[in-house]
Amino acid sequence: MAKDTKERILAAALDLFSQNGYAGTNVRELTAALGMVKSSIYKHFESKEALWDALLDAMIAYYDAHFGSSEHLPPVPETLEALVAMTMRMVDFTVHDESVIKTRKLLTIEQFRDARARGLATKHFLTGLREMFTPIFAGMMDRGLLRRDDPAMLAFAYTAPISALIRLCDREPEKTDDAIAQIEAFSRHFVQVYGVTEHA
Amino acid sequence: MAKDTKERILAAALDLFSQNGYAGTNVRELTAALGMVKSSIYKHFESKEALWDALLDAMIAYYDAHFGSSEHLPPVPETLEALVAMTMRMVDFTVHDESVIKTRKLLTIEQFRDARARGLATKHFLTGLREMFTPIFAGMMDRGLLRRDDPAMLAFAYTAPISALIRLCDREPEKTDDAIAQIEAFSRHFVQVYGVTEHA
DNA sequence: AATTATAGTGAACGAAAGTTCACTTGTCAA
């Protein structure tokens, strides 16, 4: 039952740190959220800062496991419409999954204070998506679906606006539906601009 | 001398809050940064939270004064190259001006905790730039510089990637030069894709 | 010159923070 409690503590820490930050959260409300008394946490973590370190370890491990290797790359879409559909599936997941949302919020809040959070933030918000879509767009160019161009530039031009709207959802969740619609509109705009339609 | 000290306190608060957040900053280090003792601050602000409120008031007033009205809209560029040049001038300012940087960082850190910071964050990071460039792109379409399309969509597609790289500069200042180069490359890519070159 | 208001000081306060520790309880191995 040790591992279990440890993970429940980490989950509660993610929840509270992502809302009020590390400094804005005290161990009393953290443990209270788990029905414990504050001293109990020291059976599982040496200190509040050790808990923070463990949380970052877990976040980094999760990121590496899910986005680190090229194995997890989604397949190259066979049509322009399939690119839109795949995008919307990914977006729908990422703006609705609670722990993914909290992870982004936590990295957003702590990126200027913690070097590891900073590195992970850049991956989450900028380079990760670009590196994921670069080979996809290269593949779509090879198949003649997209006009030939720098795939990394296209990946950047595609993912940065989407990322901006995802972060709007984190900030103002009541605008999520609207943001999703905007993302779909942007995605369709993108394929219209860069896509090759075979009527030539 | 009252007003002066009040503004020095606000400047120090912006400096420290933007690095460690409101909760992560205590009034002792805040006043120490000004060569005062902590109790002195209460001659100028009722409480730490009143100081926070005043800081947000100032930030909102600044934003409204500089970006609020359509008077401050930059002129419509007469060439595609002028769009790039204007963009780079704005970017160069915004990634090097210390108080602008600190304002963005503060809004980034506190957006999930404070409703007013949240609203200002959305303006700074999303809608503000889009609303600034929408009439510019509409004007450039009228002049036949850009292909006719939804100017708001183009403004979004243009400003979101630039905003993403600006925020990279906030997070990792040592990458500023590289990010500026990337912004210029993106801007040139944009005018190449959307611009109308008159050889037809 | 006397008075008043302003800005800053230093000591002190209570509350809340993170942490420690002796102790109880429950679980599993020997």
Place this chain on the structure above:
DNA sequence: TTGACAAGTGAACTTTCGTTCACTATAATT
């Protein structure tokens, strides 16, 4: 059955937090 260990409790300790207050020094006002 006993013993050992892991998990949780509650009281207590030490800092540090935000804040108050009586007081001083300086500058402006009468």
